[in-house]
Amino acid sequence: MSQDRLRLAIIIGSTREGRFAPTVARWFTGRAERHGDMDVDVLDLAEARLPATLTNEPPPEVAAITPRLAAADAYVVVTPEYNHSFPASLKSAIDWHFTEWQAKPIGFVSYGGMAGGLRAVEHLRQVFAELHAVTVRDTVSFHGAHDRFDPDGRPHRPEGCDAAAASMLGQLAWWGHTLREARSRRPYTG
Template identity: 50%
Template sequence: MDTRLRVAVIIGSTRDGRVGESIGTWFVTVAQRRDDVELDVVDLRDFVFPERYPEGVSDDMRRFCSAIGRADGFVVVTPEYNRSFPASLKQAIDFAYDEWHAKPAGFVSYGCRNRGHYAVEALRDVFTELHVMTVRDEVAIDLLALRGDGVPGDEAEIAVRTMLDQLAWWGVALRDARARHPYTE
């Protein structure tokens, strides 16, 4: 049996010209050095969600919820837009419900100067309502301080390790708990 933690890496920005894809790729490259996680990139640009919440569930809504349901934990890659996170990410989060329950989430945020902290704080509130355990440490990237090759430096890699250590601990603990006793709200 594979005991690795199945982690959905959710890339939350869908804007043209976004930085989220390169930050997400960098994160996955660093995270893949670990042997205790199996990563599944869930890029919101790969989904066509309805403009309004529909009466019926679309195929892409089902596909997104399935990816969330399969995961043991999550890492959300998010920019900060006007002291919060993107509407595309909120819309996607709201399509799932039970699939989020009793699982941990970590964050990779980015922005200019403030490094996306406000987006993460807003996401923590949303995930609390969905019964998600958010880990304390986050990876926060100042886009104005990227190295010459456009990626974060060694300090950010250390932050990835710390955040994933916490996510792995909570992920295994909660996976074992869900197996012993299904979660109910």
């Protein structure tokens, strides 16, 4: 890994059986890998099996993902919208960690029905602000997501999706490089 490359963690937030998240995440991961200056680590919370109950000592499942989150320079959260917000599995992953998020940028890829997951993103912005993370402005959103992808997992009309992903990744790269340099010069103390 080159010093100039960012370490991007893509977090798949849904753990529900029959979820659509892997389709959206695979498409976005391809876009991130083609961006050119990012090494991508996909963290699927369904595989992590984090406990919902917070205890004083993190269990092994949490300890297994903590180094991956800590190593990241930037994050992208792939989230559906459940009941006008984001999944409990994602909240669990966020709440088990604190310093890992600090002074790092976060982008969002959301999907859902008519709102395309944007209400989940707005809630996540509030949560990540409390954790001293920086959320980038542009997002990628799929309204009526199940109808937007073909059976091979590609968007039917990729131009708009690709442009949205490129814009968000550009912002994420700028913030990622800038904040990484800032943290190396002056550690963030909150």
